[in-house]
Amino acid sequence: MMGKEARNRTELSGKLTNVLDARSLTGSHKRLAALLSEGMHVLDVGCGTGAITRGIAEAVGPSGRVVGVDHNSSLIEKARSAHGDVPGLTFETGDVYALCYDGEFDIVTSARVLIWLSDPLKALLNMISAAKIGGRIVAADYNHEKIQWEPQPPASMLHFYDAYLRWRSDAGIDNRVADHLADMFERCGLREIYVTPQHEVMKRTDPDFSARIGIWADTASSRGPQMARDGYITEQEYLKAENEYREWMVQDAGMLSMYMLAVEGLRNSESIK
Numbered sequence: 001m002m003g004k005e006a007r008n009r010t011e012l013s014g015k016l017t018n019v020l021d022a023r024s025l026t027g028s029h030k031r032l033a034a035l036l037s038e039g040m041h042v043l044d045v046g047c048g049t050g051a052i053t054r055g056i057a058e059a060v061g062p063s064g065r066v067v068g069v070d071h072n073s074s075l076i077e078k079a080r081s082a083h084g085d086v087p088g089l090t091f092e093t094g095d096v097y098a099l100c101y102d103g104e105f106d107i108v109t110s111a112r113v114l115i116w117l118s119d120p121l122k123a124l125l126n127m128i129s130a131a132k133i134g135g136r137i138v139a140a141d142y143n144h145e146k147i148q149w150e151p152q153p154p155a156s157m158l159h160f161y162d163a164y165l166r167w168r169s170d171a172g173i174d175n176r177v178a179d180h181l182a183d184m185f186e187r188c189g190l191r192e193i194y195v196t197p198q199h200e201v202m203k204r205t206d207p208d209f210s211a212r213i214g215i216w217a218d219t220a221s222s223r224g225p226q227m228a229r230d231g232y233i234t235e236q237e238y239l240k241a242e243n244e245y246r247e248w249m250v251q252d253a254g255m256l257s258m259y260m261l262a263v264e265g266l267r268n269s270e271s272i273k
Contacts, residue, residue, distance in 0.1 A: 020048040020049045020051060020075070021049050021051055021082075022051070022211065023048075023051045023052055024051060024052065024055055025052050025054075025055025025056055025058075025059065026055065028051075028052055028111065029052050029055075029109070029111045029140055029262075030198055030262070031138060031140065031196045031198060031262035031264065032056070032107070032109050032111070032138050032140070032262070033055070033059065035107065035136065035138065035264075036056060036059040036060055036107070037059075037060070038060060038061045038063060038064065039060060039061065039063040039064050040060040040064050040106045040107060041060075041064060041065040041066075041104060041105045041106050041107075042056050042060060042064070042065070042066045042067075042105055042106065042107045042108075042109065043066075043067050043069065043099075043101060043104070043105045043107070043108045043109070043127075043130050043131075044056060044066065044067070044068045044069065044109055044110070045069050045096050045099070045108065045109065045110040045113060045123075045127055046069070046070055046096060046110050046111070046112070046113030046116075047068030047069060047070050047075075047076075047079060047091065048070055048072075048075050048079070049075050049078045049079050049082065050068050050078070050079030050080075050082060050083045050091060051082075051083075052111060053066060053068035053079065053083065053089065053091070054082075054083040054086055054089065056109075057083075057086045057087070057088055057089035058086065060088070061087075061088070062087035062088050063088070064088050065088050066088055066089045066090075067089075067090050067091070067092060067101075067105075068089070068090070068091045068092070069091075069092050069093075069094040069096070069099070070091075070093065070094070071093065071094065071095050071096070072093075073093045076091050076092070076093045079091045096110075096113070096117070096123040096126060096127070097119070097122055097123060097126060098126070099126045099127070099129065099130050101129070101130035102129060102130065103129070103130070103131065103132050103133065103135075104130060104131075104132065105130055105131050105132060105135055106131075106132060106135050106136065107131070107135060107136045107137075107138060108127045108128070108130045108131045108135065108136075108137050108138075109137070109138040109139065109140075110123075110127065110138075110139050110140070110141075111139075111140040111141070112140065112141060112142065113139075113141070114139055114141050114174075114177050114181070115141045115142050115144070115173070115174070115175070115177045115178070116173060117173065118171060118172035118173055119172075120174065120177055120180075120184065121184050121187070121188070124137070124139070124184055124185070124188055125188060127139075128188055128190070128267050131267045132267070133267055133268065133269055134266060134267065134268070135266070135267050136264055136265070136266055136267075137185070137190060137264060137265055137266075137267065138262060138263075138264045139181055139262070139263050139264075140198055140260060140261070140262040140263075141177050141178045141181060141260065141261065142177070142178050142258060142259060142260050143175070143176045143177070143178040143179050143259045143260075143261075144165060144168075144175040144176070144258075144259075145165070145175050145176050146176075146259035147161075147256075147257070147258055147259065148255070148256070148257040148259075149253075149255070149256050150254045150255040150256075151252060151253075151254065153216075153244075153245055153248050153253070154241070154244040154245060154247075154248055156237065156240045156241040156244045156245070157216060157220070157241045157244065157245045157248070159233075159237065159241065160220050160224070160233060160237065160238055160241035161216070163227060163232045163233045163237075164219070164223060164227065164232075166232060167223075167226075167227050167230060167232040167233075178259060178260060178261040178263075179261070181195075181261060181263040182195050182263050185263055185264075185265040186265075188265075189268065190265030190266060190267060190268075191265060191266050191268055192264075192265060192266045193263065193264070193265040194263070194264050194265075195261055195262070195263050196261065196262040196263075196264075197260075197261060197262075198260045198261060198262045199257055199258065199259055199260055200212075200256075200257070200258040200260055201255065201256075201257045201258075202255065202256045202257075203254070203255050204253065204254050204255070209253075210249060210250075212256075213249055213253055213256045214246070214249060216245060216256075217242045217245045217246050217249065220238045220239075220241045220242035220245065221238075221242050223238075224238025224239070224241070224242070225238075
């Protein structure tokens with residue numbers, strides 16, 4: 001039941017789909033970008049609309065192979081439409097809990113995916129199985145409980161955010177998964193495990209500050225109706241949170257820091273399957 005509820009809460013809609021399109025390999029998955037080289041075979045799990053996946057394909061070149069997988073068929077169609085002409089790049093609809101690949105990839109990666117799963121360990125095991133012996137698993141994800149705003153946003157947004165975390169955790173989703181990844185990698189038998197901080201820090205002096213800090217206004221707009229349906233917030237509350245946060249963005253916002261870690265490890269013959 002928890003797994004089904006988590007899956008329902010994962011579905012993206014509204015303004016949040018624009019966030020996926022705005023991401024890039026070098027801006028949104030920096031540790032992975034540093035690991036890629038010509039000719040690699042890479043699996044991108046939870047690829048969304050394929051913006052990061054395209055960057056992966058360009059990095060490994062036409063001699064490489066890149067597969068983007070997502071359970072949302074609408075996002076996969078968008079990815080194919082936008083990036084389907086890139087050599088060596090394909091997109092498939094697939095389930096992270098039932099990946100159909102066995103020892104095929106030099107790198108298997110995910111970004112901002114495990115934080116939406118009720119059983120991230122099971123997903124990680126499937127990712128490991130898709131990697132070659134000696135292949136690398138790279139997962140980048142958040143601890144949503146370590147978010148920092150300066151100054152604090154309006155009380156309506158803080159109320160929304162608290163409800164948002166409860167809405168997620170009640171479905172069995174780990175809001176602190178970033179800080180649990182290294183332990184999961186170790187439990188799965190991966191070796192040479194490294195943790196790289198990848199915190200997303202947005203400052204008013206950044207040229208794209210307004211677009212990036214607006215993620216939580218977009219979250220209130222897009223997740224609010226889902227949360228209201230599930231009884232965690234009212235329509236009036238999430239609309240107030242969005243509107244007052246947008247005003248705060250223009251008038252007062254100085255900084256937002258979202259805590260993110262990139263964790264990597266190598267598969268060996270003893271890794272759990």
